[in-house]
Amino acid sequence: MTNGLVIQTERLGKSYGRIEALKELNLSIRAHGITAFLGLNGAAKSTTIKILLGMMRPSSGDGTILGQRISDPIESVRIRRKIAYVSENKRLYDYMTVDQMIRFTSAFYPDWRPSEEQRLLRQFKLPRDRKVKSLSKGMRTKLGLLMAFARQPELLILDEPSEGLDPGGIEELLEILVARCSEGTTIFFSSHQIAEVERIADQICILHAGRLVLDSSVDDLRESYRRIDLIFPSIPAEHDFRIAGIEDVRTRGHQMSVLASRNAEAVVARAHDFHATSIDITPVALRDVFLQKVKEN
Amino acid sequence: MFFKITPTSGQSLYLQLMQQIRHAVENGALRDGDQLPGIRTLAQELVVSPNTIAKAYSELEHEGLLELRQGSGAFISVNRRARSLSNHIQAASRSVTELVEQLRERDFHDEEIRRMFEAALLHQPEMVRKK
Numbered sequence: 174m175t176n177g178l179v180i181q182t183e184r185l186g187k188s189y190g191r192i193e194a195l196k197e198l199n200l201s202i203r204a205h206g207i208t209a210f211l212g213l214n215g216a217a218k219s220t221t222i223k224i225l226l227g228m229m230r231p232s233s234g235d236g237t238i239l240g241q242r243i244s245d246p247i248e249s250v251r252i253r254r255k256i257a258y259v260s261e262n263k264r265l266y267d268y269m270t271v272d273q274m275i276r277f278t279s280a281f282y283p284d285w286r287p288s289e290e291q292r293l294l295r296q297f298k299l300p301r302d303r304k305v306k307s308l309s310k311g312m313r314t315k316l317g318l319l320m321a322f323a324r325q326p327e328l329l330i331l332d333e334p335s336e337g338l339d340p341g342g343i344e345e346l347l348e349i350l351v352a353r354c355s356e357g358t359t360i361f362f363s364s365h366q367i368a369e370v371e372r373i374a375d376q377i378c379i380l381h382a383g384r385l386v387l388d389s390s391v392d393d394l395r396e397s398y399r400r401i402d403l404i405f406p407s408i409p410a411e412h413d414f415r416i417a418g419i420e421d422v423r424t425r426g427h428q429m430s431v432l433a434s435r436n437a438e439a440v441v442a443r444a445h446d447f448h449a450t451s452i453d454i455t456p457v458a459l460r461d462v463f464l465q466k467v468k469e470n
Numbered sequence: 471m472f473f474k475i476t477p478t479s480g481q482s483l484y485l486q487l488m489q490q491i492r493h494a495v496e497n498g499a500l501r502d503g504d505q506l507p508g509i510r511t512l513a514q515e516l517v518v519s520p521n522t523i524a525k526a527y528s529e530l531e532h533e534g535l536l537e538l539r540q541g542s543g544a545f546i547s548v549n550r551r552a553r554s555l556s557n558h559i560q561a562a563s564r565s566v567t568e569l570v571e572q573l574r575e576r577d578f579h580d581e582e583i584r585r586m587f588e589a590a591l592l593h594q595p596e597m598v599r600k601k
Binding site: 457 | 475477478479480481482483484509513514517518519520521522525585588589592
């Protein structure tokens with residue numbers, strides 16, 4: 174691993190003919206943390222993950238995972254030995270029973286922990302003798318998660334892990350992720366569920382239409398994003414408030430609403446210059462930051 | 471000791487935790503020598519990143535309110551410095567309470583008072599803000 178980063182990409186791109194699905198992606202994911210990879214459906218989250226895992230070739234750029242090049246076939250195999258991955262559609266063999274599926278998978282991994290496998294089987298209440306084919310969507314998800322969690326990887330990559338789980342299942346999943354992070358595993362998971370992200374994530378990356386539009390620690394986001402609602406006797410021009418760190422300015426009648434990713438102080442100072450009669454500053458929920466970032470530009 | 475984390479609030483989770491521990495020491499819910507849960511235990515209980523707990527503990531250690539002993543956990547340490555700090559905070563908190571009471575008597579709603587505090591805190595760009 175180099176400079177404490179487990180995942181690092183440089184100008185990673187993927188095109189399908191003329192369509193650019195992923196554009197010059199630069200990711201830097203630190204070790205021992207929980208990173209959420211957010212984006213709307215179709216933002217290219219799964220494409221990115223598949224490229225990272227060597228399951229898909231990038232059209233441009235390159236990257237490393239745990240210090241190994243993703244574009245090198247031999248190093249890519251080393252990567253896959255050290256990480257565990259849960260895919261979006263939880264690729265399972267329908268004709269096997271739960272037990273057979275687990276035996277089959279565990280045979281590939283020297284870091285398999287039988288005690289953890291047994292614990293998760295009980296926790297998830299998975300029916301060992303049932304055919305995979307007959308499992309519900311939630312059960313399939315749990316089986317997919319079990320096969321990743323029963324290992325002890327350095328890095329855990331999960332593509333929409335909560336898909337198909339009920340609220341109880343999501344809570345169990347989050348508890349396991351937190352426990353794994355405590356043991357030193359780095360976690361990188363894609364999601365479009367803000368509620369699960371804002372509890373457990375240390376870092377957030379937002380992908381929108383193939384571009385990275387936000388990469389920040391969650392603490393920084395919470396401390397620096399502010400909405401400032403202002404009332405003026407006579408409304409100033411919006412461009413007077415379009416200063417560094419200002420994401421959005423809207424006016425309606427005598428009111429102005431400013432969204433600041435930083436520099437809220439400067440907005441307040443300027444509001445005083447324009448004799449604002451009311452200045453109202455409120456923190457911004459992660460959900461609003463997300464929606465702001467994925468608005469069509 | 472029960473902790474409560476509100477992820478939807480704009481405040482960082484580690485700051486929420488720090489405040490609750492500080493508050494618990496001020497009002498006597500936590501006393502000198504009391505042990506706090508381990509990072510992993512508390513992270514799982516609150517379902518937050520262990521890094522959140524680690525950051526809160528380490529900042530509180532820096533403030534002198536917590537002693538981290540390798541391998542055995544985190545203990546409340548109300549030494550003289552922390553005690554005088556806590557008196558200091560209590561005095562300041564009394565002043566704020568008085569001011570808030572005065573504003574309420576003048577018919578301001580709590581929400582309005584909160585906004586005024588936020589605006590006043592931000593309207594000093596020349597001052598170096600302390601975290």
